[in-house]
Amino acid sequence: MSRENACVLKVEGLCKNFGPTRAVADVSLEFRAGEVHGLIGENGSGKSTLMGMVAGIHSRDKGRMFKGNQLYDPESPAHANEQGISMVVQELGLVDGLTVAENIFLGKTEQFAQRGVINLRKMRAAAEEAFAAWGITPVPLDALARSLTVEEKKLVELVRALSVDPDVLILDEITAAFSHNNRALLYDLLVKLRDQGKLILFVSHNLPEILELCDRITVLKDGEKVTTIAAEGATEDQLKRLMVGREVKETYFYTPAQTTGSKPVLTVDGISVDGMLHNVSFELRRGEVLGVGGLSDSGIHELGRVLFGLSKPDQGKVILTETGEVIDSLRKAIDRGIAYVPKDRDTEALMVRATIEDNLCLPSTDSFVGRLGFLSPRKRKAFAREQLAAFEIKASGIRQAVNQLSGGNRQKVSLASWLSRPNRILILDSPTRGVDVGITANIYKLIAEVKKQGIGILLISDELPELIGCSDRILIMKNGAVAKVFERAEGFGEHSIVQVMI
């Protein structure tokens, strides 16, 4: 895999501070043409900031960069684009009120202008061509960006980055939002670009993916470069050790469920939602992890919303098996002990500007109400402190704002706010998305603990290894219907599961 090509991009002694926080400290790296270069590190290790400096998003406090033999000093992302460097950022970077085609060529529309008027038809055609040329799953070109799913948005951002025909393409955690099929497409595309002599800088938490795809891997920790190694011959455990600085063992904490004689807690009976779910039926048992997997449009995420009462099914019922009660509203779902941790953490699961205390307390508000509706601040504080300690959330205290926490600790806050309630059923949608290895292991441990309490867990995930590692049964969905249920006793073959998904 590795080839000795010319150095296309070099950074020397890069430093960046945000206020008192040191984000990147004295990083020097050389990147070669025709390589996929992986960047890994825990949340907050400086990957995104480093890439942001290369892409002209962040200014540098210190250090120099060279592209080819020339000094490279980007003033803005547009300026970086002109010099052949483009990036897909980790956060969403589209303008909500513009169409897909307009978003792709935003800031580069002169090429379609005739006497100052932009030829929208020409632009649309160019966008269509771009999707086809790069072999990327098409997204409706006239749709407004706000109507797209997170995955579709990421595809549009990818096309936008490719549309400048870059020599250096930076992808920051793009695959976290991708389903299985789009990941496969992306890998093929990246290999093709590499073979054309381009440099791809690839940031990801997904270590198997990094090992599979990259030629060389750079590990960052606390803003400093730990090392750069060849991917060939490297192992996941070795990478984890380098990232965390200590041994991380056993990521998955699977303990067999007491399935013998275990009763079902939730019966899903013929659920249909127009265009998204078709006649879905299954049972969730006490103390089991039921994994739910499938491609992005298979309806797995919608299923979670229906079970929690967030979406109303057109047909069918969600029934609490023990009492026969039908769950038809969100209020009922919460009151009967169903908890739901949604996948879009910052937009759906957290109040990011508010304190940890408020985020932890909100779902449990009813338990703090005393006489005359008095909502005791003392009780709230005590509760929040307890949860902060119990879930080992790394923070300066319960008064810290959630947007000052790393992604993994944010996810812990989101989980803790639900797990601290008396639950019967726990629905987790992509709980480890964008979370580093240390905290991912933590979350798996939590799932195992919850399972021991006899709670039925529905684990929805795009990560097949995660489903295989944690589940007692795996339900695979395809085009909104249940395609097959795999039992652990029969063994989960990754290959046979993928066969059913596609």
Added chain:
Amino acid sequence: MEHIIPFAGLVCLLLLFTVLVGSKFWRPYNLRSILNQTVLYMFGGLGLIFVIAQGSIDLSQGAVLALTATISAILVNKYGLWLIFPAAILTGALFGLLNGVIISKLKVPSVTCTLAFSIAYRGLLPVFTRGGPIYVPFKLFDLYNFKNMFPVLVLLTLIFGYLFEYTKLGYYTKAVGENEIKARNSGVPVERVKIISYVLCGIMAGIAGVFTLSRVGGVDVSIGNFFELEVMLAIFTGGVPVTGGMSTRIYRLFVGALTIGVLVNGLTLYGVSAALAEGLKGLMLIGLVFITARFTMGREAAAA
């Protein structure tokens, strides 16, 4: 850190006018007149802060004040003075309910809905007043003095402050302002919370309307003009974020209202024209917001 800025602003103004105007500023009569100038906005703010906290806005509070005052004045002239508070509170609540239902159930953005109602109510006003002013009984004039208003203010502050700071209603209201989706996911009855906020806002418009009646002596078409803007100025000067949320505190309303009251009063005593003093009010808000933003920006960059 940024929580202190509005307080610091008030303290600076107090010091400034102590130096510029001297003991005249601290005379009880003058202090009472500052309170008399600001108390109406405090009344309005006790309701509006619920709406601001949930991330919405009510541009119709002044128009609702005008309409409730007019309807109450007509009813009082017909049936007697005892009706004044019940009439104002009930009609205010009804107008608030209308706002709340349209915004939460029909999903009309709050700016659009309340702007439309503000224009519509102002347009309706001459229909009720039939061109001329409506006068209220002389006895009502007594209401507008410090002795009567202060206990009412304290009582309402205790009730609304308790609701806002120490009950589920207040907590949920602020949660909606932080993140409506998260609030709904956590079991907050978002629609109900929104409706209640607008009802409270309408009730306080009604009560402020009663005191306005007693101050002016009657109703004409200009009553309550710019009222909601003055109330918002007080709330934002006190350091409440425009987007609402958990950091909204009821004491900020009072800090803001007093800051504005002190500024206008001090400037007038110093001999600045009333028109210029009004202009400086707006400039001061921009200054405070700017300083607050500087502090918050520094902190957020550090977190990125």
